[in-house]
Amino acid sequence: MNAPAALTMDNEVQTFTADAWGQLSVRVGRFVDEIAARRDLMTVVGIAATPELAGGRPAGAYSHTTATVTIDAAQTLSPSDDPNQIDLRDRRDRARFPVLTGVAVHEAGHAAHTVRRGRLSKAVGAWAALLEEPRMEGRVVARRPQDRVWLRSSASHLLGSCTASSASSAARLLILVGGRIDAGVYDRCDLADLAEVAGEFLTEKQIGIVVEQTRVAVALDDGDVDGLVRCAESIAAAIVDEFDDADVDSEGSDGDDGAGCSPQHGASEGAGDEIAASGKNTSLRDALAAMARRTAATAQAAEHLTPPSAAAARATTAAENQRQMIAAAGRVASTGRLAHSVRRPTDGELAQSLRLNRAVEGALDRGERTQHIPQAVPPGRMRIRELARREGQIAAGVIPTATPWSRTRRTVVEAPPWAVGIAVDVSQSMEPVLEISAVTAWMVNRAAVDRGAAATVVWNAKAANLPAESIGGAVYVPEAGGVSDGLPEALLALDSRLQLTSGAGTRLVVVITDADLPNLDEIYHQAEQLASSQTRMLWLIAGQINDGAPSQLTDRVGGLPGVTVVELDDPARVADIVGEAIVRLLEAE
Structure with a gap:
């Protein structure tokens, strides 16, 4: 017993x-x-x-x-x-x-x-x-x-x-x-x-x-x-x-x-x-x-073993509501259409895209890991010192523990996953920067092929996905029109496509706008959700259009962790600023 x-x-x-x-x-x-x-x-x-x-x-x-x-x-x-x-x-x-x-x-x-x-x-x-x-x-x-x-x-x-x-x-x-x-x-x-x-x-x-x-x-x-x-x-x-x-x-x-x-x-x-x-x-x-x-x-x-606390229940409800909003915004953006035209990229834009591709590839290169594995039996490179130690152990009558051979294993270190979402304001006042914004979105999408993920959402009163071709040359240029209160939906749509708040790795959201936005509380809430998930945000404020970005938006959003606000005096620099931000983030990971 x-x-x-x-x-x-x-x-x-x-x-x-x-x-x-x-x-x-x-x-x-x-x-x-x-x-x-x-x-x-x-x-x-x-x-x-x-x-x-x-x-x-x-x-x-x-x-x-x-x-x-x-x-x-x-x-x-x-x-x-x-x-x-x-x-x-x-x-x-x-x-x-x-x-x-x-x-x-x-x-x-x-x-x-x-x-x-x-x-x-x-x-x-x-x-x-x-x-x-x-x-x-x-x-x-x-x-x-x-x-x-x-x-x-x-x-x-x-x-x-x-x-x-x-x-x-x-x-x-x-x-x-x-x-x-x-x-x-x-x-x-x-x-x-x-x-x-x-x-x-x-x-x-x-x-x-x-x-x-x-x-x-x-x-x-x-x-x-x-x-x-x-x-x-x-x-x-x-x-x-x-x-x-x-x-x-x-x-x-x-x-x-x-x-x-x-x-x-x-x-x-x-x-x-x-x-x-x-x-x-x-x-x-x-x-x-x-x-x-x-x-x-x-x-x-x-596991439903104990009832959640009131705070946990509220947090769970809020998270579920957020997930539903993200899914709904993604469906609306995928079915919605905003007017746009299509053109071929210029030789200069193709060259700039190639430079961005090389910069991103270099930033993602983590080299290789070399591991030397000692072995008691061949094959491998013989190590004379260990061989002599093995002979001495055998002569002493003890169990040999020496490893006279060694082989080298090299493995490529995988780069962390990354995703870039671009939200472009296409209200009437944004017409001067829509061309370069479209080119930037096209270049980022090309740089992400087989390396990461990218998506572009345009918005005025509503949000819609901007088409993109990863292979070949087709720049989709949105047309200006309407008002500019659809940014919260655009951020939710990007979250739906790229899993920004639930994903891992390097995540960046680029917002291109003149900052003349009527719904600051809703925008701040969505920006806060992204910041809490360690998603970085880059706000490019076209101050030249709006005679200076409203300080209320920059002060509130700019105070969030991982948020950078840049006043865009020269619209032609949009692609350079976004490319540099992507490379810096990838190199920092």
């Missing part, structure tokens, strides 16, 4: 058989295999399953030596949770048990993206293990964005009591929390100013070194041990740490490989060095806990 196992929390005891925990381990293991893309892992979920370490027991652990993920059920489940009723392959169960899911995702991330780092000094090895935390989670989120919610939901368990009480603990806070912000796991707006918290124990120079090296480490590829060690060495040289210089294996066989502020990383500074958490520390700790609770509640509400 299977021995019972007890789940104890808050002085309550729930008893389940060892077989129940074994079956749960199998189900969680299948979920872990899916994330890690491996089939050689063993997963163990149970009471006190993780190894006991100095200062406490981590919620989760991964061992390179045995390829085992262990999760402590006492820390990731509540006393009333029945292991027989949990299967993380079910998305509703993932929402029910967000902490268990987050710890499983974290440890699976180590199995998929963390490699052994060999023998390092204790200080460098500890900093390298800390830097690996946000770097690894960044890779997890990049490959599986849907797992970001679980890493956020389990933040308190992964980070523990991550407070600053000394220079080294303040540096750890910058790495573990700030690094996750850099990796796209946490949002900066959810947390306190980390530099202000760490500033009580670190100088500006030390903070700068830790932040810079963390950002470098977060961007490293899997297996770039040398790069990670260089970052760790820079931090170890800048921070006076309590670690000695003895050589140790930085990847202990039973270690957690870095599960946040766990004791093996020195989160506990020693009883004699403990300092009461300051108000800033408490604020940060509370913000992390609030973020975890809020994320878990949102995930549960999305």
Whole structure:
């Protein structure tokens, strides 16, 4: 008969058989295999399953030596949770048990993206293990964005009591929390100013070194041990740490490989060095806990496990209304027609278009990634030093670990996706700039062929798509007429065609107008929606036509993040200004 196992929390005891925990381990293991893309892992979920370490027991652990993920059920489940009723392959169960899911995702991330780092000094090895935390989670989120919610939901368990009480603990806070912000796991707006918290124990120079090296480490590829060690060495040289210089294996066989502020990383500074958490520390700790609770509640509400809050319900309703407006505007613009003529581009316009194509192609060129892969067997380039090491290992009677051969893998780095939408005011007062606006739209559309996406919407009282031919030469020139209150519909139509507020990558909206617009509140609302989704906007104000752009529009819209307002004194510069803006954005990504 299977021995019972007890789940104890808050002085309550729930008893389940060892077989129940074994079956749960199998189900969680299948979920872990899916994330890690491996089939050689063993997963163990149970009471006190993780190894006991100095200062406490981590919620989760991964061992390179045995390829085992262990999760402590006492820390990731509540006393009333029945292991027989949990299967993380079910998305509703993932929402029910967000902490268990987050710890499983974290440890699976180590199995998929963390490699052994060999023998390092204790200080460098500890900093390298800390830097690996946000770097690894960044890779997890990049490959599986849907797992970001679980890493956020389990933040308190992964980070523990991550407070600053000394220079080294303040540096750890910058790495573990700030690094996750850099990796796209946490949002900066959810947390306190980390530099202000760490500033009580670190100088500006030390903070700068830790932040810079963390950002470098977060961007490293899997297996770039040398790069990670260089970052760790820079931090170890800048921070006076309590670690000695003895050589140790930085990847202990039973270690957690870095599960946040766990004791093996020195989160506990020693009883004699403990300092009461300051108000800033408490604020940060509370913000992390609030973020975890809020994320878990949102995930549960999305699966209809709990009723959404009033604020969440209002936000959901507003988002749904916005989606319906975008879809409706897209349908209207695709069926609407505004008068236009068609002409062939001039030789000068063709040459300018070719220059823009080359500039965009150059801005999108990310080069190639070179990876040297060591191998124990051919084919590959022989490395004499490793061959001699292998012979020595064989002569000593130990299992050979040397890799005498090496092959090089080169892969082209893909450019980020990008989209450009152009909204052209075709009211009667805009006639002087319609010709060059049409040429600009034609050139941008040609530059986007096989590289990105582009669309042009013209508007007066209503909005309509401007036809475009990506191959060949046909410039569609809209005719001027009507009033100019259709810009909100034009922005919605561009959103419908290019998925501006719901997409990813570089997104730019160019608005060409004389700024004599009657519905500023509606325009500002749509511009705010685009800005909140990190869509950049370039407003070209034809001031020469309207004798200066109205300051009310430029003051309001120009204050939004990512918005640039340019007064257009020379209409002939429209194409150059738009082309330069596109290239700058692509080069910045």
